Amino acid sequence: MRAITLCCLVGLLPFPTVAADLSQEIALLGAASGVEAATPELQRAWRRVAAGDPLEMTEVLGAMGGVSTTAQNWLRTAADAMAERALSSGDGFPAERLEEFLLDDSQPPRGRRAAYEWLVKADPGAKAKYLPDLLNDPSIELRYDAVDALLQQAAADGVSEEEQKRLYGKAFASAIDRGQLEKCAERLKELGEEADIVQPMGFITSWKLIGPFDNVDGVGFDKAYPPEEQVQLDAAIKGKKSVVAWQSAEAEGALGQLDLTETLGPEKGAVAYVYCVYQSGKAQDAEVRYATPNASKLWVNGELLASNHVYHAGNPLDQYRSSVRLREGENTILVKVCQNEQTDGWAQAWELQLRVTDPLGKGLPAAE
CATH class of the missing domain: 2.60.120.260 (Galactose-binding domain-like)
Structure with a gap:
């Protein structure tokens, strides 16, 4: 749905970068609710934000906390348009600001996830840089990706059984997702280790x-x-x-x-x-x-x-x-x-x- 919305709204976008105070427009997008239509006022606000300086992208992502899903989508697509324009032009992509935003776990989880996705799109090697530090992250999505990276590493060809035990054990200790926990437990049992998801998931028995x-x-x-x-x-x-x-x-x-x-x-x-x-x-x-x-x-x-x-x-x-x-x-x-x-x-x-x-x-x- 987000991608479809972005495609629809890009036609509204005047691509020259606008250097301006966007606080009012960001606030308007952040106040959007699920019951209202894409009013002309909202569309104008989105257009101004999306055409804004990519250096302001983290301000947009930072507004995604404590707002409705509809508001998050308006803000995310505007930030996406900023990043896409910067990457396409080869100039102005705010990598340093996005990295600082990503590593600040007090920022909104969905905003941090968006920052991570754009950093990886700009540099696929960024996964290896960031994911090891996100195993216990307060963002469920980022933690899932970090655990998944460990699972892929453990399942790679040529990994010794001892190293598999270490990697699966580390993933097991950090995972929240039931499917990931079950996968870790199953593989650890195959490797001769004790693993039961009942206690790690906090069930009272x-x-x-x-x-x-x-x-x-x-x-x-x-x-x-x-x-x-x-x-x-x-x-x-x-x-x-x-x-x-x-x-x-x-x-x-x-x-x-x-x-x-x-x-x-x-x-x-x-x-x-x-x-x-x-x-x-x-x-x-x-x-x-x-x-x-x-x-x-x-x-x-x-x-x-x-x-x-x-x-x-x-x-x-x-x-x-x-x-x-x-x-x-x-x-x-x-x-x-x-x-x-x-x-x-x-x-x-x-x-x-x-x-x-x-x-x-x-x-x-x-x-x-």
Whole structure:
């Protein structure tokens, strides 16, 4: 879509470079939203920015932070036009400024990615220069490229097994992308190394579980059963059919899935609570990401962070994401998982998959 937009807008571009203050035009492009059309005012602003001095390209890319996707596209295509013109003319390509911008990880990730792409287009050898320093970059895209470069290096002909182990291990330690993690783990296992993606992705596998409580006719989703008021692991509580107590449960799925029916049986019209104490090595910003085909609520340290009254609509990885500030030391995680009364074969799953990550999605395994 970006390339098509650029092709359409290039016809509007007066190619002589304009040396002018473009701050107002950049601000206008940065304020564009997804609901408005390409108004004449926006087109004029784009035309002036795109015709601007390529040395101002980093000002355009720097405006891509905290704005809509539409605004990012307007800004990116204007910056692309600047860079394309400079490269085509052989004069004025702002390599030094783009490099400085790329290496400043406080700049907008999409803007930094654009800077990287243009530096590589100007000099394909720049990949080898920059990627080794981007393995732990806060830009997901740049980190993906850096890990991918290691994977290609490890898979090259003539690389010794010991060197492969080193390269795959280094990639494994930095990867966020599930596919890259799985590729690293598979190859490391083939090389005789221990590798499991469950822990690096931050999945919680050891839980306490209690239930079932009543959810016939959906009454349980909004009803606060005792675990919502206080978790007492030695308590016996009146459940749906009898007195229930907390039990230990292990998530045995390939990606940390906890099957509640393994412990509680194939209940319908039921509520269960899943609980753990997560140890954080420091106070830090994080995300709790979870997936379940069942209606659910999530509390962290007693604060309700998510409430999703949805049944059997799929449960992709990281289906629900909640930002949280973890305390140093103990943090409590409580999830309410509600099963309805559908009898269809595809509506029998009663399960939970939950992981703790940094804000980018890098797993944060619990501290020892």
